[in-house]
Amino acid sequence: METSFIAIGFANALTPTNLMFMTLGTALGLMVGALPGLSATMALALLLPLTFSLPPETGLCMLASLYLAAMYGGSIAAILLRTPGTPAAAATLLDGFPMASRGEAGRALGISLTSSLVGGIISGIALLTIAPFLGKLVLLFGPVELFAIAVLGITMIGTLAKGSPMKGLLAGALGLLLAMVGMDPTTGTARFTAGNINLFSGVPFTVALIGLFSIPQAIALAEQARGKQPRPAQISDRVIPRLPEFLRLLPNSMRSAVIGVVTGLIPGTGGDTASWFAYNEAKRFAKDKSRFGKGDPAGVAAPEAANNAVVGGALVPTIALGIPGSSATAVLLGGLMVHGILPGPTLLTDYGDVTYTLIWAILLANIPLFLLGLLFTRFSVIVMRVPRMAVAVAIVVMSIVGSFAINNNLFDVWLMLGFGLLGYIFERAGIPTAPMVIGLVLGMLLDVSLNQSLLIGRGNWGIFLESKISLVLLAIAALSILQATPFFRLVFGRFGRRKAVPQAGTMAGDS
Amino acid sequence: MYSSIIISVASIGLAVLFYSQASAYPLAASRLPMLLAWAVGGLATLVIVEELFKARRRNKIAQAAPEAAPAPDDNAVLDSAMIPPILEAEDEGPKPIVWSAALPFAAGIIAYVTLIPYVGYLLVTPVFIALGLAISGTLRWVPAILVALGMTALVWVVFIWALYMPIQLVPAFFE
Secondary structure (H helix, E strand, C coil): CHHHHHHHHHHHHCCHHHHHHHHHHHHHHHHHHHCCCCCHHHHHHHHHHHHCCCCHHHHHHHHHHHHHHHHHHHHHHHHHHCCCCCHHHCCHHHHHHHHHHCCCHHHHHHHHHHHHHHHHHHHHHHHHHHHHHHHHHHCCCCHHHHHHHHHHHHHHHHHHCCCCHHHHHHHHHHHHHHHCCEECCCCCCEECCCCCHHHCCCCCHHHHHHHHHHHHHHHHHHHCCCCCCCCCCCCCCCCCCCHHHHHHHHHHHHHHHHHHHHHHHCCCCCHHHHHHHHHHHHHHHCCCHHHCCCCCHHHHHHHHHHHHHHHHHHHHHHHHHCCCCCHHHHHHHHHHHCCCCCCCHHHHCCCHHHHHHHHHHHHHCHHHHHHHHHHHHHHHHHHCCCCHHHHHHHHHHHHHHHHHHHHCCHHHHHHHHHHHHHHHHHHHCCCCCHHHHHHHHHHHHHHHHHHHHHHHCCCCCCHHHHCHHHHHHHHHHHHHHHHHCHHHHHHHHHHHHHHHHHHHHHHHHHC | CHHHHHHHHHHHHHHHHHHHHHCCCCHHHHHHHHHHHHHHHHHHHHHHHHHHHHHHHHHHHHHHCCCCCCCCCHHHHHHHCCCCHHHHHHCCCCCCCCHHHHHHHHHHHHHHHHHHHHHCHHHHHHHHHHHHHHHCCCCCHHHHHHHHHHHHHHHHHHHHHHCCCCCCCCCHHHC
16 A cells, blocks of 8 residues: 555656645745845745645645745845755855855855755655654554643753743643634634634634745745845855765765754754754764855755755654754645645544655755755845845735735734734744644644543543553643743752862863 | 833733633633633743842842942853853844834734735735835835735745635635
8 A cells, every 4th residue: 555655656746736836835845945135935825825726745746846945945035145945954054155255255155055956855854764663653643642642742842942941832722722723623613713714724824824934924025125245255156066076975964964964853953953963964974064154065054954854854744743853844734734634643544645755855855955056046146136126015915916816815814913913022032933733733632632531531631641651741741831930940950050160170270 | 121020011911810710710721821810920920029139139239339340140151051052142142122113114014914805815915015025115115016916926836726725816896
C-alpha cells in the first residue's frame, strides 16, 4: 500500500501541470525571499487562497516549492543588502556580505544556491524515509496518545518560540481557546459564536493565518517607507561555483543539512535556529576560525544548507503526527485542510496520494530552484529596488482579496484584519504569533481526542496516565511548561549562580 | 513592558468571558474550553508577574549603577547559551510603533475594506494603492496612478478573471 502511494506521489509530482506550478512557486518564492521584511510564511499564507481552485496535489506542489525557494531567496538580500530576506538567512550575512563587499557577490550567491540544493535534497530524502516510518508508529496510537502528542506539540512550540517562553505559551493557549469557537464536534453545541452564523464553522484557519502573518508585515513596511532604501551590491563575478570549491564545501554542507533536518524535527525551532547551529559547527570544524565573519565561503554554505534542510525536517511531525513543526508548515497543513484533508495519522494512509505528492514535491522542487536560482540571481537586484510602500500596499490588497476568496464573505475580511491587528500588537509586545497559529490548528484535534479519551475512560482523567506513551509525553510537556516559569528559573538560577561563584572569582583573578 | 501587561490583562478578560459562557454548555462541549480558560488566565498572570519582576530588577540595576549598561534579562541569558554573540547585537527586541505611519496606513486599510461593497473593487483598489504610494512620498502622482492601475489589473486577472471570485467590482448603484 505504502509503496504504491510512494509511486503515485512520484507520478503526481511529475505531471506537466504540477511541474509548471512548482516552477511558478519557485519563482514567487525567490522573489519573496529576496525582498527584505517578507517571510516565507507570509508568502505561503497569501498564496493559500490561490490553491483553492487547484487540485490539492497541484496546490501543495506550488506551496512546497515556494517555501523551499524563499529559504534560498532570503540569502540574496543577506548577501547583497546586509539585511536578511528571511529570519533564516540572518547567519548568512556574516560572511556573505563581506564576500559581496570585496566583489565576490556572485561567488557567495553561487555557494548559497548549491548549499541550498544539498540541504534541500538531504531534507527531501530524510522526509521520504522518516515520515512513513513515524507514520506507521503513529497508527498504533489511540486518542489518548494523540491528545498527549498535541499537548506536547503546543507546549514545545510555545516554550521554544523566540522571546519569553511564558509569552509563547500564552500565545499557544490563546490560539487553542480561539479554536474552540464554533460548533462543538461532539454535541453540536454552538460555542462562543455570539449568535453570529459566520462563526458557526469556527474561526477560518486560513483567514487567521493571512491576518497574523501579512498585515503586521505590511504595516511594518509602511512604517519604514520614508526611510532610506538600501542599495544592493552589484553582481560582477560568476554565479556558478567551480567544481573544486563545491567539492571542498560539500562535507560542510552535508553536515549542516543533517543539523537542519534534526533541528526541523523539533517543533518550535525553525530555519533561524538551524542556521545559527550550523554556522557554529562550521566554525568549530574549521582549521582557520579567524576567517569566519570576514567572508569565509564555509560561513555561507553552512547556514544555507541548514535552513533549506529544515523544510523537510519540520514537515516530518506535520505529516506523520499532524502537528506542524513551524508556522510555515502550519500553512502547508492549512493547504491540506482547505481541501478537506484533516491533520492526523490518517495523512499517510487515507490521503497518502496527496501527502506523498507533497513529500516528492519537496525533493523535486530543488531542480527548478537550482535552475531558476541561476537565472534569477542577477535579476534579484531589480526586485530589491521595489519600494517598501509598493510591497506594503500589494500585501494588503492580496490579503483582502485572498481572505474574501475563502468563503466569498466580507466577514472573513474583517476577521482577517482583526487577526492582523492582533498579530501587529503581539509582535510589538514581543509575543510570538507562531504558537497561536499552531494552537488554532491543534484545537480541534485536542478537543476531539480529549472527549474520545474520556469516553474510553468513562470520564476518568486517569486514562491519560494509564498509557505509558501518553504518560511520558505529558511528563515532558509538564516539564517544558515548568522550565518556562520564572519560579523555575529563579530556583535553578540561584542554584546555578551559587555553583558559579568560585568560577567567577577565578575569572576576576585572571583579569 | 506595558504592552505585554495590557495584552495579559485582556487575555484574562477573554478567559473569564469564555469560562462563564462555557459553564452553560453541555459537559462534553465545555470541558476543554474551561480548561483552556484556566490555562490562559494562569499563563497571563505569570506573564504579568514576569514583566513586573523584570521591571523591578531593571530599576534596581539602574539605581545601583546608572552609568553601567543594563544587564540582560532572563531570556537573553537563556538565549545566549544557544545563539552566537553576533546575533545578540543584531537582536534589538520588539520595535516601537511609528504612529505617524502606522495609524494612517491602518485607517486607509479600514476605509478600503469599508468602501469595497459600496464603491466597488475596480474603483477603490487603485485609489487605495495610488494614495498609499503618493502620500508616503514613494512615487509621484502619475507613476503612482500607473502602478496602482497595473496592480489592480494583475489582482483582477488572478482572482476575479481566473478564479471567478464574486467580489463587488463596480459601484453598487450601477447594478
